[in-house]
Amino acid sequence: MVIAALAALAQESRLAVFKLLIEAGPAGMAAGQIAERLGIPSSSLSFHLKELSHAALITSRQQSRFIFYVANYSTMAGLMTYLTENCCGGNPCLPICVPACLATEPHES
Amino acid sequence: MVIAALAALAQESRLAVFKLLIEAGPAGMAAGQIAERLGIPSSSLSFHLKELSHAALITSRQQSRFIFYVANYSTMAGLMTYLTENCCGGNPCLPICVPACLATEPHES
DNA sequence: TTAATATTTCCATTATTATGGAAATATGGA
DNA sequence: TCCATATTTCCATAATAATGGAAATATTAA
Numbered sequence: 001m002v003i004a005a006l007a008a009l010a011q012e013s014r015l016a017v018f019k020l021l022i023e024a025g026p027a028g029m030a031a032g033q034i035a036e037r038l039g040i041p042s043s044s045l046s047f048h049l050k051e052l053s054h055a056a057l058i059t060s061r062q063q064s065r066f067i068f069y070v071a072n073y074s075t076m077a078g079l080m081t082y083l084t085e086n087c088c089g090g091n092p093c094l095p096i097c098v099p100a101c102l103a104t105e106p107h108e109s
Numbered sequence: 110m111v112i113a114a115l116a117a118l119a120q121e122s123r124l125a126v127f128k129l130l131i132e133a134g135p136a137g138m139a140a141g142q143i144a145e146r147l148g149i150p151s152s153s154l155s156f157h158l159k160e161l162s163h164a165a166l167i168t169s170r171q172q173s174r175f176i177f178y179v180a181n182y183s184t185m186a187g188l189m190t191y192l193t194e195n196c197c198g199g200n201p202c203l204p205i206c207v208p209a210c211l212a213t214e215p216h217e218s
Numbered sequence: 219t220t221a222a223t224a225t226t227t228c229c230a231t232t233a234t235t236a237t238g239g240a241a242a243t244a245t246g247g248a
Numbered sequence: 249t250c251c252a253t254a255t256t257t258c259c260a261t262a263a264t265a266a267t268g269g270a271a272a273t274a275t276t277a278a
Binding site for chain 2: 265267268270275277
Binding site: 011047048 | 244245
């Protein structure tokens with residue numbers, strides 16, 4: 001659900017976690033590494049990871065005695081699509097799209 | 110700030126208000142119309158409008174004895190850009206960009 | 219200036235979210 | 249099996265957010 005995804009990202013620690021996991025890519029990152037990297041106590045991190053999981057923004061897999069968390073790209077893509085269609089008046093808010101394809105380059109010096 | 114914008118949109122009533130204002134376009138919509146259209150008590154709506162204003166997602170102008178609220182497209186565009194750059198691993202999560210411009214049409218029947 | 223209408227502020231209440239230490243629960247290596 | 253390590257759950261506490269009626273504050277039209 002869109003509200004759940006927005007709410008999950010609307011918190012400093014969780015946004016930092018998600019960004020970190022996007023950087024980490026498909027390999028993901030163990031909870032302990034995340035905690036150390038961001039300086040978040042393990043119990044707090046666990047709470048935030050659960051929130052992100054409930055919103056389906058991340059998934060997890062056990063690997064040896066670690067639990068690796070991985071960003072779920074497709075939920076993020078779904079959120080972007082929803083926002084574009086419902087909150088940007090149909091036309092994409094993203095400037096990125098326009099120059100890449102239509103190459104009108106309105107800001108060329 | 111990105112967190113503020115995400116938090117503002119991460120609430121059912123506020124997301125509905127913002128969508129409505131995007132639909133309404135630059136003319137905007139008076140508080141009373143919004144309240145009636147969405148069935149939200151005026152004091153609650155006022156609270157939510159303030160949240161959206163604080164996040165700079167909407168602006169307002171007085172017109173006769175009504176206050177018209179208008180979606181602020183550029184804050185939304187800023188949010189989309191931030192999410193694309195930080196939460197989509199650089200490449201846009203948006204499928205929309207690809208077919209519109211490159212016209213590969215992978216889902217054509 | 220008075221009345222009618224639009225919107226906000228005030229306020230009490232309730233609900234939800236965040237925090238982090240301590241204890242509990244895996245998991246795997248020795 | 250036993251120990252060390254990784255992570256989660258439990259719990260109490262604190263902080264923040266949401267709700268909506270009633271009163272206060274514009275604004276305008278008559």
